[in-house]
Amino acid sequence: MPRTRYRARWLAPIASPPLEDGWVDVDGGVIRAVGAAADAGSDAADREVDLGSVCVLPGLVNAHTHLELSTQRSAVPPARSMPAWAAALMRNLQEEPPGAAPAAIVAAVAELHRAGTALVGDVTNTLASLAALEAGPVEAVVFHELLGFDVAGAAAAAAAERLDRLASERRDERVRVCPAAHAPYSVSPALFRMLAAVPGPRSVHLAESREECEFLRAGTGAWREILDARGRWDPEWRPPGSGPVAYLDALGWLREDSLLVHGVQMRPDEIRRVARSGATIVTCPRSNAWTGAGVPPVAAFYAAGASVAVGTDSLASAPDLNTFAELAEVRRLAPEVPARRILRSGTLAGAAALGRGRTHGAIEPSRCAALIAVETPAAVTDVEEYLLTGIEPEQIAWLDGADAGRGAPAGS
Numbered sequence: 001m002p003r004t005r006y007r008a009r010w011l012a013p014i015a016s017p018p019l020e021d022g023w024v025d026v027d028g029g030v031i032r033a034v035g036a037a038a039d040a041g042s043d044a045a046d047r048e049v050d051l052g053s054v055c056v057l058p059g060l061v062n063a064h065t066h067l068e069l070s071t072q073r074s075a076v077p078p079a080r081s082m083p084a085w086a087a088a089l090m091r092n093l094q095e096e097p098p099g100a101a102p103a104a105i106v107a108a109v110a111e112l113h114r115a116g117t118a119l120v121g122d123v124t125n126t127l128a129s130l131a132a133l134e135a136g137p138v139e140a141v142v143f144h145e146l147l148g149f150d151v152a153g154a155a156a157a158a159a160a161e162r163l164d165r166l167a168s169e170r171r172d173e174r175v176r177v178c179p180a181a182h183a184p185y186s187v188s189p190a191l192f193r194m195l196a197a198v199p200g201p202r203s204v205h206l207a208e209s210r211e212e213c214e215f216l217r218a219g220t221g222a223w224r225e226i227l228d229a230r231g232r233w234d235p236e237w238r239p240p241g242s243g244p245v246a247y248l249d250a251l252g253w254l255r256e257d258s259l260l261v262h263g264v265q266m267r268p269d270e271i272r273r274v275a276r277s278g279a280t281i282v283t284c285p286r287s288n289a290w291t292g293a294g295v296p297p298v299a300a301f302y303a304a305g306a307s308v309a310v311g312t313d314s315l316a317s318a319p320d321l322n323t324f325a326e327l328a329e330v331r332r333l334a335p336e337v338p339a340r341r342i343l344r345s346g347t348l349a350g351a352a353a354l355g356r357g358r359t360h361g362a363i364e365p366s367r368c369a370a371l372i373a374v375e376t377p378a379a380v381t382d383v384e385e386y387l388l389t390g391i392e393p394e395q396i397a398w399l400d401g402a403d404a405g406r407g408a409p410a411g412s
């Protein structure tokens with residue numbers, strides 16, 4: 001395999017400080033060596049490419065999307081209450097069921113790639129995103145999401161067993177299938193418990209809306225009304241009287257390989273409890289603003305030492321699938337957090353949460369060479385901070401060695 005040395009004004013390895021005038025050696029889609037100008041490295045490369053005034057960093061990890069909702073871009077207006085927003089989305093989906101337009105999913109995968117995404121955590125009810133992800137250049141964990149507040153006993157066991165079989169029979173390591181539960185107000189305790197037994201990582205929307213907290217505290221409110229209206233309320237269910245984190249813990253879901261998406265309503269003690277468990281909080285602040293869920297306590301997530309990943313969420317509640325734009329919003333909400341920790345959320349922390357922490361999310365020898373180069377003005381002195389200013393797809397190029405053997409079209 002020919003070995004290529006890429007030289008760049010900056011290298012942001014994520015797991016270590018940036019390298020000025022750095023280089024990275026790549027062959028066979030694998031990173032072989034990394035260094036700075038003064039360090040020549042022991043092995044000579046077969047060719048050298050000087051990328052100029054760019055910053056090379058690992059391809060990003062978008063830890064939460066719903067590609068099957070891609071036809072809903074701008075179709076559900078921003079709302080002041082998240083259940084009201086969700087009800088409007090559900091009305092739209094009666095007209096146009098999720099995943100019914102495969103071309104929109106293919107376009108969304110291309111959009112992810114243009115935005116520098118190497119790995120995505122995609123939630124799907126229909127599995128409609130599988131084919132587009134298998135054919136495209138973005139690696140994925142496809143979270144097959146189950147719903148049903150009234151699904152109990154044998155039906156819950158059978159649903160979890162079907163999912164487990166689907167996940168374990170698959171052989172494509174680039175696109176894995178894993179379990180997801182929609183949310184505490186839409187999934188029965190029995191189904192949560194059964195899904196906890198399916199190998200992870202696993203994903204759940206948690207502590208997203210104020211109404212979810214009310215539902216768990218008292219069994220009342222907008223989510224109860226929606227369950228009643230849809231005929232899915234379970235008269236046997238008793239509200240636990242606790243917060244969402246304690247509820248999830250009791251169901252066996254508060255663990256290292258769980259992704260807790262949103263956490264907008266988490267109180268400080270709940271955030272500390274999540275941090276101790278090793279579970280990852282996936283924050284999607286632009287979506288939270290759009291749906292009316294509120295402002296996530298992002299700075300508190302970091303201060304508690306929690307593992308924090310980021311997701312754009314779907315095009316129904318975000319203007320694009322650009323993780324750089326989401327990172328810029330995280331920076332705005334958490335101005336005191338070191339830039340590298342926030343970048344880690346869009347790379348290494350997301351990769352670890354998706355079970356790819358050894359291969360993705362950092363520039364280190366033996367890791368996957370899915371690397372991007374971001375155009376960087378010559379005047380930039382703090383490149384990690386610069387990467388949090390809202391990088392646009394036009395500024396991003398994939399390193400061609402990174403795509404070698406990964407089925408991506410050259411120059412895409």
Ligand SMILES: [Zn+2]
Pocket residue numbers: 064065066123205261313314
């Ligand atoms: Zn979601």
